[in-house]
Amino acid sequence: MTVDAETFRTAPLDEQAAAEIAACGLEVRLAEDEESTLAWRAAVRRGFQDREPEERNHEAGRPGTAYRRRLGVYDAAGALPDMPVATFATWLSELTVPGGRAVPASAISSVTVAATHRRRGLARSLMAGELREAARAGLPVAMLTASEATIYGRFGFAAAAAAATWRIDTRRAGWLSGDAPGRIDYVSREDARRIAPELHERIRLRLPGEVIVPGPHWDDMLRLRGDAEAAGAVRAIQYRDAAGEIQGLAAFTLDRTPPTPATLEVVFLYAATDDAYAALWHFLLEHDLVGTVVATERSTDEPLWWMIADQRAAEIRLRDHQYVRIVDVAAALQARRYEQAGSVVLDVTDPLGITAGRYLLEVADDGTAQVRILREGEATGSVPLASLGIAELSAIYLGGVRVRTLAAAGRIRTDAVDRVDALFRGSVTPCLTFWY
Ligand SMILES: CC(C)(COP(=O)(O)OP(=O)(O)OC[C@H]1O[C@@H](n2cnc3c(N)ncnc32)[C@H](O)[C@@H]1OP(=O)(O)O)[C@@H](O)C(=O)NCCC(=O)NCCS
Numbered sequence: 172m173t174v175d176a177e178t179f180r181t182a183p184l185d186e187q188a189a190a191e192i193a194a195c196g197l198e199v200r201l202a203e204d205e206e207s208t209l210a211w212r213a214a215v216r217r218g219f220q221d222r223e224p225e226e227r228n229h230e231a232g233r234p235g236t237a238y239r240r241r242l243g244v245y246d247a248a249g250a251l252p253d254m255p256v257a258t259f260a261t262w263l264s265e266l267t268v269p270g271g272r273a274v275p276a277s278a279i280s281s282v283t284v285a286a287t288h289r290r291r292g293l294a295r296s297l298m299a300g301e302l303r304e305a306a307r308a309g310l311p312v313a314m315l316t317a318s319e320a321t322i323y324g325r326f327g328f329a330a331a332a333a334a335a336t337w338r339i340d341t342r343r344a345g346w347l348s349g350d351a352p353g354r355i356d357y358v359s360r361e362d363a364r365r366i367a368p369e370l371h372e373r374i375r376l377r378l379p380g381e382v383i384v385p386g387p388h389w390d391d392m393l394r395l396r397g398d399a400e401a402a403g404a405v406r407a408i409q410y411r412d413a414a415g416e417i418q419g420l421a422a423f424t425l426d427r428t429p430p431t432p433a434t435l436e437v438v439f440l441y442a443a444t445d446d447a448y449a450a451l452w453h454f455l456l457e458h459d460l461v462g463t464v465v466a467t468e469r470s471t472d473e474p475l476w477w478m479i480a481d482q483r484a485a486e487i488r489l490r491d492h493q494y495v496r497i498v499d500v501a502a503a504l505q506a507r508r509y510e511q512a513g514s515v516v517l518d519v520t521d522p523l524g525i526t527a528g529r530y531l532l533e534v535a536d537d538g539t540a541q542v543r544i545l546r547e548g549e550a551t552g553s554v555p556l557a558s559l560g561i562a563e564l565s566a567i568y569l570g571g572v573r574v575r576t577l578a579a580a581g582r583i584r585t586d587a588v589d590r591v592d593a594l595f596r597g598s599v600t601p602c603l604t605f606w607y
Contacts, residue, residue, distance in 0.1 A: 188300025218283020270508025329566035330491030332380030345480025363407035380601030419447025432462030555587030570597020
């Protein structure tokens with residue numbers, strides 16, 4: 172049984188984290204009222220090396236973010252005692268897992284520590300406290316996107332879905348795929364803002380790694396916030412099928428800075444059908460006066476690769492993107508579906524002690540799973556064993572990396588690599604189409 176969003180948002184602070192922070196002469200509390208929320212936001216901007224907020228940022232940043240649990244660490248002895256020296260946000264979201272389903276998840280963002288207070292363990296205390304809180308709230312996983320790849324592994328996170336950046340030379344690419352029967356039309360950014368959440372909701376359960384897009388992120392992507400720079404640079408197009416149903420939406424910018432031809436940058440592209448996918452990409456790749464199309468946060472397994480005539484017209488760069496951290500092994504593993512039946516004993520270590528233990532995962536013929544925590548020394552017969560850290564279990568959870576690969580990398584030890592590999596494999600490559 173998981174909590175509702177408001178109970179999660181206002182849950183009491185983790186006592187251990189509060190005590191560790193108090194031992195440093197600091198205080199952690201939730202930023203709730205308007206004034207402390209503004210100061211909290213200003214601290215986030217400072218932490219991410221953004222400019223000081225202007226009045227219009229205050230106005231623009233206000234609506235739509237009340238869903239966030241905002242933790243601030245305050246230094247009463249500092250010169251700005253009302254401005255947090257550390258910030259941390261979480262909210263109740265959902266993560267799509269293999270099998271066309273989603274698990275409740277704690278989404279983490281806005282992790283900053285002021286340069287004056289860095290490397291004293293503040294981020295560690297806040298992270299460990301909020302992961303324990305997520306487990307207490309009955310959430311199977313926590314998740315985040317990271318500014319640097321080296322920060323979160325130590326807390327048990329792993330990049331469970333990679334992101335691909337595509338850079339396509341449109342003059343070379345060519346088009347092998349056929350023409351879709353529907354039509355493409357420009358839509359206003361406001362209409363795109365209305366269409367996008369509904370379309371995304373229709374497709375997100377098909378994409379392991381995808382999460383609920385918080386409303387303000389659509390405003391950011393479509394530059395609809397009052398403080399957005401060069402807002403009019405964003406164009407949006409929709410694809411309607413032959414029956415007139417909207418099945419696809421894309422937003423993009425065009426950079427005409429010389430040397431021309433221009434670069435077209437895809438802000439997002441969502442398609443509910445193969446036809447919509449083909450039609451939107453075809454439109455973007457054949458845009459006049461454009462020499463390069465750049466798209467970030469795409470899947471590493473895009474059909475597009477097989478739709479262009481010259482695959483060397485595309486440069487594809489991979490990056491870690493969607494970080495996942497299982498905080499309840501049984502709930503997480505039971506929530507996803509599996510491609511085939513089988514069993515494995517998972518001997519899990521956890522740097523924060525939240526999930527450490529031995530688990531028996533049993534997958535039935537219909538792809539559903541049962542997980543049992545094993546007692547100390549309990550016999551498991553001939554069931555294969557895999558020993559791994561919680562980061563490695565989180566890495567294989569969405570099917571984004573194979574057990575075989577992690578075993579070869581020395582990060583999973585198992586006496587039955589083929590069987591465990593077959594168990595965790597996913598049929599859809601996970602991805603996440605935005606940052607949060
Ligand atoms: C990243 C950040 C939040 C870390 O805060 P912090 O309070 O200095 O971190 P801690 O003191 O709790 O460090 C915890 C551990 O992480 C390590 N660590 C911290 N920041 C790190 C970084 N940027 N890269 C690699 N390791 C890092 C520390 O060395 C420490 O390691 P250890 O406990 O294994 O010895 C802080 O440096 C920051 O605000 N950076 C700029 C904003 C940012 O990038 N935030 C992350 C958003 S996803």
